[in-house]
Amino acid sequence: MIDTGTWKVKAGLAQMLKGGVIMDVVTPEQARIAEDAGACAVMALERVPADIRAAGGVARMADPSVILAIMEAVSIPVMAKCRIGHFVEAQVLEALGVDFIDESEVLTPADESHHIWKHDFKVPFVCGCRDLGEALRRIAEGAAMIRTKGEAGTGNIVEAVRHMRAVQDGIRRLQALPVDELTAEAKNLGAPLELVLEVHRTGKLPVVNFAAGGIATPADAALMMQLGADGVFVGSGIFKSSNPEARAKAIVKATTHFKDPAIIAEVSKGIGLPMPGIDIKTIPPQELLASRGW
Amino acid sequence: MKIGVLALQGAVSEHIKSFAALGIEAAPVRLPSQVNGLSALVLPGGESTTISRLMKDFALVEEVRRLAQQGFPIFGTCAGLILLAKKVVGLEMDTVGVLNIAVRRNAYGRQVDSFEADLTVDVLGATPFRGIFIRAPIIEAVGEGVKVLCRLDGVPVAVQQGRILACSFHPELTEDIRFHKYFVDLIVKG
Secondary structure, three states, X not given: OEEEOOHHHHHHHHHHHOOOEEEEEOOHHHHHHHHHHOOOEEEEOXXXXXXXXXXXXXXXXXXXXXXXXXXXXXXXXXXXXXXXXXXXXXXXXXXXXXXXXXXXXXXXXXXXXXXXOHHHOOOOXXXXXXXXXXXXXXXXXXXXXXXXXXXXXXXXXXXXXXXXXXXXXXXXXXXXXXXXXHHHHHHXXXXXXXXXXXXXXXXXXXXXXXXXXXOOOHHHHHHHHHXXXXXXXXXXXXXXXXXXXXXXXXXXXXXXXXXXXXXXXXXXXXXOOOOOOOOHHHOOHHHOOOOOXX | OEEEEEOOOOOHHHXXXXXXXXXXXXXXXXXXXXXXXXXXXXXXXXXHHHHHHHHHHOOHHHHHHHHHHOXXXXXXXXXXXXXXXXXXXOOOOOOOOOEEEEEEXXXXXXXXXXXXXXXXXXXXXXXXXXXXXXXXXXXXXXXXXXXXXXEEOOEEEEEEXXXXXXXXXXXXXXXXXXXXXXXXXXXXXX
C-alpha cells in the first residue's frame, strides 16, 4: 500500500531542507548558479522582493512558464509563491508539480480574512509568521514548514531578528507555564490548544522553522541560525548583490558553520558589495509586507 | 560508544534522536577533525548536491572515503546513500564512491510523488517497517559484495556492503528504531 501526500512526507521534506539555504531566483541561469553554490532549494519567481517592492501594484503568482523553466534547469527542490488565501493559484502550482508552495506576504493578499486550508493539498506549504501564535495558526491550517517573515526586499535583518526572537520567546514561555494556565495562553495566542500543549511538552515547533526577510550577508545567515532558525531563505540578498556566485557560496558555508566565527570570517572575505539596504522606519506602514496575513 | 552524524545540511537531529532512543550518544560532525574518537558515522538525508559541495569544500570527501576503506561503519540514508554510491546516473557529482551501486536521484518523481510504504525487511523481523520515501533515489544496479536487505516492487531500497549500510528511505523520520539498532548491534559492534 503506497500513500502519497501524507503529513510525514510533507513535513519530512522540510526536515530534509534543514541547515540549508533556499534562494530566490527569477531565471534558469540564476537557478543553476544557486544550485552550484549549494542551495538546498530555490524559490522560482518573476521578480525578487526588492523589485516587487519597487514596482508596487498587485504582485501575483509567477507565470507558469517561468516556474517550469526553472524546474527544468535544476535537480534540487523548486518552490513557488502564491498569494495569501489564493487557493486556486496554489492548485495551479500543485498541478505544475512544484515541490513546495510558499503562501507568501510578499505577494498581494487575495483574502484578508482567510489563509488557504492547506490540508487539502498533496504538495507541502510553507507560511510566514511574526510570533508563535501566527506560526501555530498556520500549522493548524496544514503548513508543513514555517518561516519567520522578516521584512522582505529590504536587506535589513532587524525584522527577521524580531520575529525569530518572538517565536523563541513564545516557546520558552509555553514551556515555563504550568499546564492549567495553557488554555488561557492558547486564547491569548489565538492558537489551538492541542498545538499549545505539544509545544509545552516538546519545547519546539511541530514543524521546521526557517528565517526569512532581510538576510544579506553570511553573518546575517549565521545570526539567524544561532537565534534558533533551522535554515534560511535568502530573497533579494543574493542576486541584488554585486557578486551573486561568491555571496551565495559564502552564505551556504556560513549557514552550515554558523557556530564557527573563524569560518564565517573566512567566507565573508572579498565577496563584493551586499544589496543596498532600507531602513524599516522609512517605509510607509501600508507598504510593510510583514503585516499582511494574520 | 559515540556515533557521528555528518551535519553539513539535512536531517541531523532526527538521527541523533534515534540513537538517543537506543541509549547511544551521537554528535554532529562538520569538519574532518571532529571524526576523532567516533565509532561510526551517519550520512543523513538532506539535499545530496548541497552536502556533496560542502563535503568537497571542507575536505570531507577524502576523509569519509579513507574511513570507509579502513572498514569504519557508515550508515547512509537517502542523500547519504547517494553520497556513498560509486555511480550517480546522469549527474556529475563528487561522492565518497565506496558503495558498489548505481543510483539515480529523485527517480520516483517530484515531491507530490513522495510516499510511504510498508517494507518487509527480513533482518528486522516479521513486523513491516514503514518506509518514508521523499524525492527518493532509485538503486538502478547492485554490484559485487552488496547484499540487498529489502526491495520494494523488485527495486532494492536497503543494502549492505560489509560495514556500510544504506537505504533510499528515511528510518530517522519514524519512531521505529530497528534500522538504527541493526546498524549498532550487527555492524558497529559486530
